[in-house]
Amino acid sequence: MKTKFTELFGIQYPVVLSGMSKVAVPKLVAAVSNAGGLGILATGPLSGDETRAAIREIRSLTDKPFGIGVTLIMPGAVENAQIGLEEKVPVINFSLGKGDWIAEQAHAYGGKVIATVVNERHAMAAQRHGADAVFATGYEAAAHGGPVTSMVLIPSIVDAVDIPVIGAGGFADGRGLVAALALGAQGIAMGSRFSITQESPIHDNTKQTVIGNAIEDTFITEKLDGMDCRVMKSPAAEKMDKASINLMAALKNSFKVSKSLGVPWVKVAVGALITGPEKVMQLARSANASEALDLAIKQGDVVNGVHLVGQVQGRLKDTPTVAEVMQRVIEEAESVKSGFS
Numbered sequence: 001m002k003t004k005f006t007e008l009f010g011i012q013y014p015v016v017l018s019g020m021s022k023v024a025v026p027k028l029v030a031a032v033s034n035a036g037g038l039g040i041l042a043t044g045p046l047s048g049d050e051t052r053a054a055i056r057e058i059r060s061l062t063d064k065p066f067g068i069g070v071t072l073i074m075p076g077a078v079e080n081a082q083i084g085l086e087e088k089v090p091v092i093n094f095s096l097g098k099g100d101w102i103a104e105q106a107h108a109y110g111g112k113v114i115a116t117v118v119n120e121r122h123a124m125a126a127q128r129h130g131a132d133a134v135f136a137t138g139y140e141a142a143a144h145g146g147p148v149t150s151m152v153l154i155p156s157i158v159d160a161v162d163i164p165v166i167g168a169g170g171f172a173d174g175r176g177l178v179a180a181l182a183l184g185a186q187g188i189a190m191g192s193r194f195s196i197t198q199e200s201p202i203h204d205n206t207k208q209t210v211i212g213n214a215i216e217d218t219f220i221t222e223k224l225d226g227m228d229c230r231v232m233k234s235p236a237a238e239k240m241d242k243a244s245i246n247l248m249a250a251l252k253n254s255f256k257v258s259k260s261l262g263v264p265w266v267k268v269a270v271g272a273l274i275t276g277p278e279k280v281m282q283l284a285r286s287a288n289a290s291e292a293l294d295l296a297i298k299q300g301d302v303v304n305g306v307h308l309v310g311q312v313q314g315r316l317k318d319t320p321t322v323a324e325v326m327q328r329v330i331e332e333a334e335s336v337k338s339g340f341s
């Protein structure tokens with residue numbers, strides 16, 4: 001299945017694995033790229049050395065195009081982007097920041113850049129700054145979707161820019177792919193669907209809980225990391241949403257986070273102080289979030305842990321392999337398209 005996006009990025013199918021901290025790891029990234037899509041490594045929780053090692057691991061598992069994702073406001077993200085550029089990663093996906101320098105350097109070696117956006121203004125800025133495509137992330141999405149649903153957001157962004165738009169948020173099957181194409185997108189990115197596959201590192205208990213949930217079993221909270229973030233309904237998530245921030249726990253966890261990222265804590269803290277009290281609170285919340293997310297992802301503890309998932313969880317009924325997901329999506333999309341007269 002060809003679109004402007006597949007042609008430009010040299011991939012077989014217009015289907016992308018969204019960057020997901022602790023979930024979009026080399027094995028899952030390579031599986032999506034090997035299945036004909038575009039896998040994107042989440043570098044958020046990785047130090048510079050870990051990012052380089054993960055890029056090299058992906059290269060040992062696939063010779064197909066893949067990408068890395070960097071959330072530019074997070075500590076360590078600029079360094080991770082620089083490592084991606086040094087390693088000449090085929091695709092760099094940036095969000096929450098100005099990525100003109102990434103585009104310039106990636107283009108110099110033939111790489112491509114995708115910006116994640118949630119509104120037309122940011123999409124136009126990303127295009128001006130050299131992005132080759134944008135992910136338009138709608139309200140349905142796990143984690144940081146925008147305030148507008150994919151149904152309205154995608155055509156609005158398609159009309160605002162000339163570069164390919166990839167719809168993200170609420171996509172899990174071939175019907176969704178055809179719907180996105182009908183709205184003017186050139187492909188889809190899926191997080192929740194690929195997070196519930198055989199190759200995903202998420203604990204089986206959490207995968208089974210997601211499969212048992214309904215489309216209504218998510219909500220948006222800013223208490224996880226200081227930004228509006230869609231999470232799975234769980235006792236811990238609902239408690240967190242009501243609680244005020246535990247600064248002592250945040251202080252303790254921030255040491256762990258800075259250590260795991262290889263960024264000196266003082267640098268992280270001073271940076272947060274310079275950027276203002278809101279950023280300090282955001283850092284504090286992110287520090288606490290990491291542990292809560294680990295409980296659900298690594299230990300399958302959906303009572304005390306917090307898990308990121310989109311509304312589309314209610315449509316996930318099994319745990320297929322990545323190749324099976326891709327085959328189903330493409331076959332269903334072709335069948336839906338052939339039904340149009």
Ligand SMILES: Cc1cc2nc3c(=O)[nH]c(=O)nc-3n(C[C@H](O)[C@H](O)[C@H](O)COP(=O)(O)O)c2cc1C
Pocket residue numbers: 018019020021023042044071137140141142143144168169170171189190191192193195308309310311312
């Ligand atoms: C388990 C999981 C972890 C995620 N982690 C992050 C993250 O760390 N940062 C981020 O910006 N988005 C994260 N996302 C959101 C995805 O990048 C993507 O925008 C979203 O999953 C798309 O919507 P969908 O879930 O409906 O497919 C995560 C999503 C899931 C399901």
